[in-house]
Amino acid sequence: MALRPVLQFPDKRLTVVAKPIASISDEIRSLASDMCEVMYDEPGIGLAATQVGEGVRLIVVDTEWKEEHGVKNPLILVNPELSEHEGEVLWKEGCLSVPEFEAEVKRAERVTMRALDLDGKEVEIRADGLQAVCFQHEVDHLDGILFIDRISRLKRSLYVAKRKKQLKREAEEGSSPAS
Numbered sequence: 001m002a003l004r005p006v007l008q009f010p011d012k013r014l015t016v017v018a019k020p021i022a023s024i025s026d027e028i029r030s031l032a033s034d035m036c037e038v039m040y041d042e043p044g045i046g047l048a049a050t051q052v053g054e055g056v057r058l059i060v061v062d063t064e065w066k067e068e069h070g071v072k073n074p075l076i077l078v079n080p081e082l083s084e085h086e087g088e089v090l091w092k093e094g095c096l097s098v099p100e101f102e103a104e105v106k107r108a109e110r111v112t113m114r115a116l117d118l119d120g121k122e123v124e125i126r127a128d129g130l131q132a133v134c135f136q137h138e139v140d141h142l143d144g145i146l147f148i149d150r151i152s153r154l155k156r157s158l159y160v161a162k163r164k165k166q167l168k169r170e171a172e173e174g175s176s177p178a179s
């Protein structure tokens with residue numbers, strides 16, 4: 001089956017606050033599996049259900065996976081919550097929903113993540129470095145927040161202008177007759 005497409009800025013669905021998952025059904029397990037496929041295919045180190053147009057609190061993360069034939073060990077987290085934040089770090093981030101842009105974002109250096117796994121078991125993960133940043137980035141997606149909402153107004157508006165031009169160019173190319 002075709003992979004689910006990743007929504008891209010400025011799609012309004014990326015701003016929706018996702019709802020908690022009341023029960024872990026086969027539908028949720030199937031969504032988690034689809035999301036892992038998309039994450040490894042892109043490739044990315046994380047993905048939130050919001051990015052594939054599903055308004056539920058589910059994320060997948062794998063900050064260890066590096067190559068096509070490497071070991072895949074995704075963390076699949078239902079109703080994730082960041083319970084503790086410590087320190088501060090500036091991290092250069094990208095996003096599968098914000099094409100062709102990277103920027104430094106101020107994040108907590110260490111976090112504690114609480115969530116359920118797909119068996120409904122509570123998990124607690126203390127994270128630092130890239131994993132801590134990725135957890136914060138993905139939980140932001142569930143709250144309808146993109147990393148470009150956390151940079152300066154000037155940098156954000158420069159990106160928005162660039163993105164508008166990019167979309168205009170794509171629309172023109174798509175509508176022009178083949179030569």
Ligand code: K1U
Nearest residue numbers: 043044045046047093094095096097134137
């Ligand atoms: O949520 C997303 O859009 C995925 C995003 C997560 C993320 C990246 C950087 C910092 C915080 C969160 C990505 O995975 S962008 C792609 C990326 O960073 C990457 C891709 C392949 C190998 C290594 C990194």
Ligand code: ZN
Nearest residue numbers: 094095096097
């Ligand atoms: Zn993202």
